[in-house]
Amino acid sequence: AQRVTQPEKLLSVFKGAPVELKCNYSYSGSPELFWYVQYSRQRLQLLLRHISRESIKGFTADLNKGETSFHLKKPFAQEEDSAMYYCALSGGGTYKYIFGTGTRLKVLA
């Protein structure tokens, strides 16, 4: 079955601490993997995608095909990182997305 799993509903860290939001996926093929973010009272927006291998706002994510994971990491959390984070995949050749259930990140002062 095609699925995206985000095991943590809520992750609280202190400002300056490292952050890792976990994402595992199940897909029979080569999906495109994404992280989307939703800040308070804003619409969802793309944070990063695995194919571009870029770092946005200090976040990175490495696709591990062996472990079927795409964890999101940041070495030093900032208060403005507090938001809802969704991991998602899109099947190769289609535009249908499957989203995880989301992880709410709270960065404490």
Next chain:
Amino acid sequence: NAGVTQTPKFQVLKTGQSMTLQCAQDMNHEYMSWYRQDPGMGLRLIHYSVGAGITDQGEVPNGYNVSRSTTEDFPLRLLSAAPSQTSVYFCASTDSLSYEQYFGPGTRLTVT
């Protein structure tokens, strides 16, 4: 560019009423989607469209209808509202080159 727009922002319905949630995009994207967002359940795909005149069901289509007469517009119709349809609804369009989804601001619907 306005991007993806949705109306209304908020709506309260009584059980059994019908209504249409509007969605429009000005990016000439062929692919558009409707999701509902519920606590603990993430975003679930309701219906999607790969172009004008072509629609298909997503994960949770029951109780909803869609049509796509133009590239720009993708309205979602609730046929007979039920309390289980209380949710936040997001429309999105997808860039066919980057696969990036662009979301609207959402419609918060309450069914009493």
